[in-house]
Amino acid sequence: MLDIKYIREHEEEVQKNCYDRSVRVEIKDLLQVDQGRLALIQEVEGLRQERNTIAEQMKSASDEQRPGLIEKGKSLKELLAVKEAQLAEVEQRWMERMMQVPNLTHPDAPFGQTDEENKEIRKYLDPPVIDQPKSHVEIGKELEILDFERAAEVVGNKFYYLKGKLAILEQALIRFALDEAMEQGYQPITTPDLARDEVMSGTGFMPRGNESQIYSIENQQLSLIATAEIPLAGYHMNQTLTEDQLPIRYVGFSHCYRTEAGAYGRESYGLYRVHQFSKVELFVFAAPNQSDAIHEEMLRIEEQLWQKLEIPYRVVDICTGDLGGPAYRKYDIEAWMPGKVTDNDARGSYGEVTSASNCTDFQSRRLGIRMKQKDGTNVYAHTLNGTALATSRAMIAILENGQRPDGTIVVPKALVPYTGFATLN
């Protein structure tokens, strides 16, 4: 959520930012609601002041004065109830609009409408030449290490069983990513896989409603998390951190659950888009002047991971129109996936495997994550999140890039100490 004062004082800039980010919100309309809200606040507070004055007078009132004061108090109460109801209604409309306004945008973020206009920053390694590459689904079936059919029987579409060496490979990936992040000063933390709906929405996810990507629990205000970002952001909610505590770096592990409603076709093939996966996530609470540097640090850690996995990738600077609501700036890493089908039905293309976002104070304002500065004043802390490693997509890249003509798969050297084997066969 943005600061309403900032919106009031920079109406044009905020409106333009919404256009740039392909978000249709009328700031003029928001500010109109805001004005009505301010007027009502003043009215309600004035009535409350009167009420308090009368209550104060009652303390020392004589028996003759009391009935008159009580009458006055009663009528005030009725009027106040009406005004408070109006205010509550306006507050709700106000909040709905506030929630639609996206974060401001980093001045260096590339301008564009769709993901086509994301800017490639750099590439690592050339894609390997593989004769008749198989997809991870085909590989998984042949080696009997990945089973979608039985999962469909047990839970449904877009779930999977990992078997044998692939089950071990997943555990190896998790520990590998944790170790790499810990090496960079990140504190390991395993989070709950569920969170309260208010934490979901505070972090910028919609837990309920038609277009929700979140599984919610019936009869409880709880949902399955879509990413560890949610419980990690919540870890310091409603707290005031001190400036010298920051930055606080976490590397979290959790399962992630997504309904993926309406997502079908090529971009959903196999493990690429599933209802449940495991993810090691970087999350940092930072002072405002630290967040840009931390953002770069996160990207560097992510790149190192993929370099050690020896997977070709490219780094993409996400354009304005493709940034989500909370992100001020976002870098994705797209790994080469030899079996991934392209637009013209050929095989081999890049697929998103990580995403690092600087959310500045957009999440912390809703979640009440403050920082006490040296001078004693409070500001909102900045939050950043980045994928260290999502196991499902990492396994796609490893299976497809590691395939050899004889049908076996080479495990990246960096993982062998964790797996205990060098090939999948």
Next chain:
RNA sequence: GGAGAGGUGGCCGAGUGGUUUAAGGCAACAGUCUUGAAAACUGUCGUACCGGGAACGGUACCGUGAGUUCGAAUCUCACCCUCUCCGCCA
């Protein structure tokens, strides 16, 4: 899941309807004293929002939400959480 107890400021803790602008203490910060430190003394010491150029004034917040009342930290209800005991259980 059942029974009981409880949730008050950074921390401890008083407070069962209006003398509470949330007592008192601890911690923290500033000052006095001191060669320095400690002690002692004095002072400061929550957050958010509204109005105002500012000084300042106002409103809300005692787990959360609703209610009773002229008036609620205090009474009622629901929920959340913590502790003790019981049950179940990896």
